[in-house]
Amino acid sequence: MGRLPVDVRASLRLFAFYLANGTIDADLLDGFDYRPGLFQFGSSLEQVFAIYGNVLEVGPDGKVLNEGEAQYRAAQWIRGYCDPGYRVEPPFQAWETELHGP
Template sequence: MEHLPVDVRASLRFFAFYLANGTLELDLLDGIDYRPRLMAFGSTLEQVFALYANVLCVNEHGEVLNAGDAEYRAAQWIRAHCDPSYEVEPPFAPWETELHGP
């Protein structure tokens, strides 16, 4: 595969837009201005994108199957990062938070 499928690229674009716009999963993150905390250190934002990409499922045709689930899990990580009293349910599995690359 030379490029990511169009559906995957669109899903990533919308995720980045909602994240940067402060409108990611409003039911879970309403009233929490998470953006300054994510931008303070690159590794925090890196973890959010890694979690989103790790949870995202794509079928054999390159169509995204669970963008909403991936967004929600990333939002749960953000909420837990900003609100230590928040308990992630279900807890993150190691594969969800794994960072890939060199």
């Protein structure tokens, strides 16, 4: 595979749009303006994208299969980051939060 399929690129673009607008999973994050804390340091934003990318599933035809689930898991991490009283259910597995790359 040379490039990410169009569906995956569109999913990533929409995720970045919702994240920047403060509208990732509005039900879970209602009332939480996570942007100041999340965007202040790169490592927290990096973790959000890692979770989204790790959870995102792509079918053999290049179509995204679980965009909502990937956004929700990223939103859960954001909520936990901004609200120490929030408990992620189910807890993250190591593969979901793993950072890949050099």
